[in-house]
Amino acid sequence: MADTAAVDIRDIPFLAADGSETTLTGLAGDGAVLVVNVASKCGLTPQYEQLEELQRIYGDRGLRVVGFPCNQFMGQEPGSMDEILEYCATTWGVSFPVMDKVKVNGSHAAPLFKALKKAKNAEGAKGPVMWNFEKFLVTRGGDVHRFRPQTKPDAPEVIEAIEAGLA
Template identity: 80%
Template sequence: MTEATTVDIRNISYVGADGAEHTLAEFGDKAVLVVNVASKCGLTPQYEQLEQLQRSYGDRGLQVVGFPCNQFMGQEPGSMDEILDYCAVTWGVSFPIADKIKVNGSHAAPLYKALKKAKNAEGAKGPVMWNFEKFLVAPDGTVHRFRPQTKPDAPEIIAAIEASLPA
């Protein structure tokens, strides 16, 4: 399992696909799996596993949230309408998709500036490596970080989710 890091992020705002400001605190005591997503990436099939996590654990206190990002080889070039349509039609995504963001660099979204302080299983923190990097934010603010190649249904992610679900 990843080394847990506590980062105060639940009240940092981000813009949703609806154009309104939101925070992770809106999900109450749910564990939130934050994932930077892209439609034209070799890892895009992870949408299917993310949706399965939402369906399997949503009633137990998990919320998946996707953050489209075009910073990695332009693999999320579409408009928000195109992205939302693609996610719904191709992958049956029911979890919220936020507005497009930057996850790295000086213009990174504040939420991701905070998330990048969390360490992964190897103890590394810092820039997001690629599309589909995952951050599990527990209700107490503990963050578990998983690199892009770690599939959403990997045992270490499932264990972290189950340990983070509200009682």
């Protein structure tokens, strides 16, 4: 279920892996963005492969997958940014951008995630990020579609939202 954010979520600044500041608009222009909090030592880590496949299939049509490493869930992203980037590239062939580590929940949550968490999932639930690999699709029109961690990146509902979000 889509939920339009009151503030333009695409223009909320955050840090890239190299420490520079950027936004979703800066990374994707007017394309759709699939924002995912990621972790290297999680049972859901194989979703990197499906995320990379989405980037490969839909990148030319305007989709940008963006990973945000997060160590808030049982310490499953303990490495340095260099270690994380190397792991993503060598283990999963990740070519999409991976940003600087963030907190997604709590009082120190990154502003982007504070805004994203206002979006409801298909069941109408909003609130804290449940676990690693929660997915937020920000469409060209600024709608946010939320998918819980267990929903695989290539699930029919995700593909349908991407297709509609790129139209």
